[in-house]
Amino acid sequence: MGHYNYWIVVVLMMIGFYIVIAHGNLIKKIIGLGIFQTSVFILYISMANVEGGTAPILAEGISRYSNPLPHVLILTAIVVGIATTALGLALAIRIKQAYGTIEEEEIQKKDNLDC
């Protein structure tokens, strides 16, 4: 049972993965990617945790800290994640303007019609 944190991560990751491959709506796909992304964050942060440790801010009388390095990586990853999500949304908005829809299959149909 010592691996349960990884199992939660895997389940969340697969939910996000399922949304990305099974849904046609582009906004929904972006949200699915967000869930996938958060599962990776949880993987890193749960790895950084040390039993009996505290937050990595140095203070008197504390000797066990959780690992600060994954925290740093994920902190920047979150902000970069929102920037790339915004880029994805911007693309979706332009696709909506160009095709009138953000459903993948309808876009494909319009492309195949070749007008």
Place this chain on the structure above:
Amino acid sequence: MVTAIAIVRLKDLFAVIMLSGIYSLLSASFFVTMDAVDVAFTEAAVGAGISTLLLLVAITMTGRAEHPDRHKPILALAVVTVTGGLLIYGTFDMPYFGSGQAPVHLHVAPRYINDSMTEVGVPNIVTSVLASYRGFDTFGEVVVIFTAGIGVLALLSVVPRPVTIAKINSLNDSLHEQHLILRIVSKMLLPFIMLFAFYVQFHGDYGPGGGFQAGVIFAVAIILYAMLFGMITARRVINQSFIQLIAAVGVLLYGSIGVVALLNGKNFLDYSVLSDDPIAGQHLGILLIELGVGLTVASVMIIIFFSFAGRRDYLRHLNDNSKGSNNTSC
């Protein structure tokens, strides 16, 4: 997890977005229990705040209903199950949860924990790793954010229509009638939100916080103002090209500090050259680059929001004009 499953099932995108906000907030509280306070701070501000907002603005333009049919759900489910099974099989070789002997904790982390106080002199280890030990990495992240801001600008920017002062005033008068309480309360709150952003920015050395979080909080204050007082008023307060300039200045500030270190014969981003005393130099360096990060993040977030909202106004304007003439083209 329950929230995530609900996100899969629901078709109304508005509800999905609200749920994803809740999901972010839940994961932020999970990060707190995992002792990652800085990360939780960022996730709460970014995931639950800004990303929910941007998604909402996006669905006002793309429509909120999702198409009911999915392509090959059984096949997708099979792929997902197989991948998940393999990943779970892979976890059996992983170290146990919470184990202090895991390989992650044995290489560079002890040095950060034991020596960062004497080498950098900042109590918050996350800040000293972020800004000093891995400063180059963080520089890369800031450049990525800057590039994403430019990308959004390139995709969505429209030339704002000139508006007369009289029109703004009449708009403001009409807005005053509605949401009066909301506007007054938020007007009172705004200075405190901004003050808090500055506190987070400059107190990042000692407690959780830093440029990334402060930038996001500052951007939220501006976005709140823009939402309540209209885009036109906000545009007059905050000049678009000025904000774009600030975004570039942030990246430039970060990079030029690295160059200063190089010119003084040290490694790129080695702050000990900034002062006679290496510790004071580190302090100054971290303060300056966190400022650079904060400037870039805040202005890129504001740019993104303004381009989204500006595009929306533009589309609405187009719709108003083309209502009479039915121009459907391929």
